Amino acid sequence: QASDRFNINSQLEHLQAKYVGTGHADLNRFEWAVNIQRDSYASYIGHYPMLAYFAVAENESIGRERYNFMQVNNILSFCLVF
């Protein structure tokens, strides 16, 4: 029992449960890319200057840009071309 607690796998499981996006050995390319994508969008939304930078590039309001970055088609079913 005690050895289980220090087992690297159980630690990983704990991390995976706690931190969304932590990788594992059987991670496939798609899942990995989805995570990267979601992390990036979250970072864009969190960093206002970056959001403003995109808003200027696309000539949209910052509010619209934030909305687009969080919309379902972006976060969930974006097409990755590999």
Add this chain to the structure above:
Amino acid sequence: MYLYNLTLQQATGIVSAINGNFSGGKIQEIVVARGKILSLLRPDDLGKLQTLHSVEIFGCIRSLAQFRLTGAQKDYIVVGSDSGRIVILEYNKEKNVFDKVHQETFGKSGCRRIVPGQYLAIDPKGRAVMIGACEKQKLVYVLNRDTAARLTISSPLEAHKSHTIVYSICGVDCGFDNPIFAAIELDYSEADQDSTGVAAGEAQKHLTFYELDLGLNHVSRKWSEQVDNGANMLVTVPGGGDGPSGVLVCAENFVIYKNQGHPDVRAVIPRRADLPEERGVLIVSAATHKQKSMFFFLLQTEYGDIFKVTLEHGNEGVSELKIKYFDTIPVTSSMCVLKTGFLFAASEFGNHALYQFQAIGDDPDVESSSSTLMETEEGFQPVFFQPRGLKNLVRIDQAESLMPIMDMKIANLFEEETPQIFSLCGRGPRSSLRILRPGLAISEMAVSQLPGVPIHPNGIRHIREDGRINEWRTPGKRTIVKVGSNGLQVVIALSGGELIYFEVDMTGQLMEVEKHEMSGDVACLDIAPVPEGRQRSRFLAVGSYDNTIRILSLDPDDCMQVLSVQSVSSPPESLLFLEVKASVGGEDGADHPANLFLNAGLQNGVLFRTVVDMVTGQLSDSRSRFLGLRAPKLFSVKVRGRPAMLCLSSRPWLGYIHQGHFLLTPLSYETLEFAASFSSDQCAEGVVAVAGDALRVFTIERLGETFNETAIPLRYTPRRFVLQPKRKLLVIIESDQGSYTAEEREAARKECFEAAGMGENGNGNMNQMENGGDDEDKEDPLSDEQYGYPKAESNKWVSCIRVLDPRTASTTCLLELQDNEAAFSVCTVNFHDKEYGTLLAVGTAKGLQFWPKRSLTAGFIHIYRFLEDGRSLELLHKTQVEGVPLALCQFQGRLLAGIGSVLRLYDLGKRRLLRKCENKLFPNTIISIQTYRDRIYVGDIQESFHFCKYRRDENQLYIFADDVVPRWLTASYHIDFDTMAGADKFGNVYFVRLPQDVSDEIEEDPTGGKIKWEQGRLNGAPNKVEEIVQFHVGDVVTSLQKASLIPGGGECVLYGTVMGSLGALLPFTSRDDVDFFSHLEMHMRQEHPPLCGRDHMAYRSAYFPVKDVIDGDLCEQFPTLPLDLQRKIADELDRTPGEILKKLEEARNKII
């Protein structure tokens, strides 16, 4: 190389704004977050916005909220940042600082997916706060008071739900029942499991209520219901006794009222008539106004239209929701309705504004209501409206904002003493070219020509209040050369060096008290002002031609005794005592001890300033600064009711106290000879001055600013510009996506006027399309600046090339590009055959689209010829290329163009450009090209710099070195032969350098064979550049330039950012300075951690470890520390606090 980073102009854009009574009492105040700056603003009695306090927090503020404990008079501020901590601040008006009341750590730092900080929601009764992340995590803190009425905060209660995206959260007003928070959520767990994408298509947003049970100390999901999939924002509806409670859900095209156990009440948001069908209408900011008897909401759409939303409610809940068109103002990031009848609008881009309410939209206007909502087969029936002029709001003040700085260049086009900063700012119709000059702006009140005024003093004439005159004549033939006086004391210096001291006695008689013989002629003298509650001032300062300044006592006990002597570098020309009164919680100041400064203007143009000990008269802590080519003359003036000093050298300077700091700033005005205070009904605190043969009266505006700016309006979003230093002209390229061309806009405008029955009034000339600051007052019913351009489909582009004369602010030539073409790059080029002289190359793209994939119809390079001495352009020819030419540069009498991933060399032909040579080995897209001798420095959009070499004999381009880190370049600048400075999208500035041995090897390779055949690993170049400087600015840097802002000063690298701030990186010249400042920075990090809980070192190393840059912004917070802490740090550094302040001031003076 070690650099000193200093922000010259703090960010001017606003991320979020909240209003409340932060200093207590009835005064309405606004707290704004400007990215990494937190400031407190207050509209004064005249409706001018004043910045009371501004502090850099070395972190990234993402959300702000205010709350008030029940029965309290004061609002607290909650800050959601990237620190992984919740921070509660209180404004301390005595000290004029934000005090940190609580700081609770809950997670990792950084703007991450699941670390809370993105959203904040407050229980309307101030009992709890919810802090949420974009995904999964939500924490609730219970706020309370302890027995001493201090604010307490509980440990966090979790309201997490995994696999859930959060769009918005808000508090629900339910009186004094258990606090409830509402959230728009989307569960994606099913969509993730389903690889076919069906589940993703069916994913549904929900509105969820979380209840905090105060008794059980537990948060539970109380209620969850489907909500429109376009939902993006929640607004609290007043509850308890004030309203029906519940929330407004703002969704694309709709506003929906929702509450638990209440049917949805839905109304459409009216659309602009000219909006393309595929575009929705999204609410981007909201404000609530609540009075005892009524409440309403102001919602602003992404196009700038504000709607007033009201709810009809009774005992059975809400029966009707009405959305009425209110007014149109530029799109905001936050709006604040102040109780005093003002609306503060923090614009997304461009200037912020303060509006006053004229009405609250009670007049009939276009209105959409839930009761008239029509559902047809195609969906809900839209309601249309046409924007009109302001009816309910009137603008009374605006705060300048440079956001976003698109490009910036520094040059001395006006041949002034210091160079000007030309920056392209703003977006769309609100864009402008702003010319920044270091210095304070002044406003001239009057100018009049003067006859000569002769002055021949040979006596003293004492005029008493009742008009009696007392006269004293000089003995013999000696004349008075200098005189100094305050209200009660007079000292005169006679030729030959004799000083005579007079005093006004109790009866008001002017009495001679003492004589004193100096060793030589007196150059200048001044008496300190009489301290409050005293009979006389103790100090007289006398400057002599033997390069000394003496302080003499005026006390009866030791009258005319020399108290101290200071030798200076050159004979003093003018002396002035400046007294800083002790202040306790003044308007803008915290506690300051009283201080007496002696200022001396020396003949070599240096201003010399020392502190005079108020008791002993000893001089200490001397500082000097070069002001200009003429000896500064010093005059005492009043600024904001405090004594200040005007120094007149080859340009005027003002020395004043601002927010507890002594600032010496140039005035943007011409050379003045003499000056004095001036006060009248029209201007309370003016200055009257003689310049040449004219008398001028002016006042000084907006203290505390580093730059004063002149704005020239532009038509579209400016992209880049080039300077023509010889002709003193600028060529600017502007382009906007999704807009109609000028002709189409004009046609639409006419149509709209005709429809409104104003056909004859449609003065549709070209000038009207020039939007701008001056146009606002005109009776233009639809100025583009206020209303924005009508939106078109996203594949439509408008663009223009403009030649601008900055001196007269006039456009000498404006070419609108036709046919969906948009300009993206520009450069001037001199081709080999000098047939045309300097030509202008412009890179354009036709039909460019970013979504779903970047695509374009064609790219072009236009070549223009300058006519009429550069004031006008003529198209020579245009050459089609296969991609967007994002970078152009002259190179050895040819044109280098970066077209997608291809670097190509062109020569000028008769009908088109001729390809000479190309290299296709660049990884992504070339966005910058700089050249020096035969080297070419290419910046890739994603892969940092590539160093290339052109071999003329072989006519080939080689990449011989590149960078090891992927950098999403946004700006680049060539520093020297081996060094490039760059900035990336994530807010980092870095320098890379080619190692010296590699550089030598490449230069010594005569055949170039080695470069040619050498292969790097993994498709990279054979050599790698080294990163020598790295720094996280915390803001996307869009332009870099090397310049010297002060005459004779060293060069530094200046940067401009998206948030509208300007900063400088100054290279240190001595090892001692590096040691000193790095130690000071280290102590500051330890003793004065940033306000919002982010670790300073971690922040500056957010993406890459900081390297060889010392943060001057942190060091400059040293004076704000308590005195004992200052002394402690100073002791550690083996210096006195005064010496540290002097060092900080010196460093700043080297830059500006």
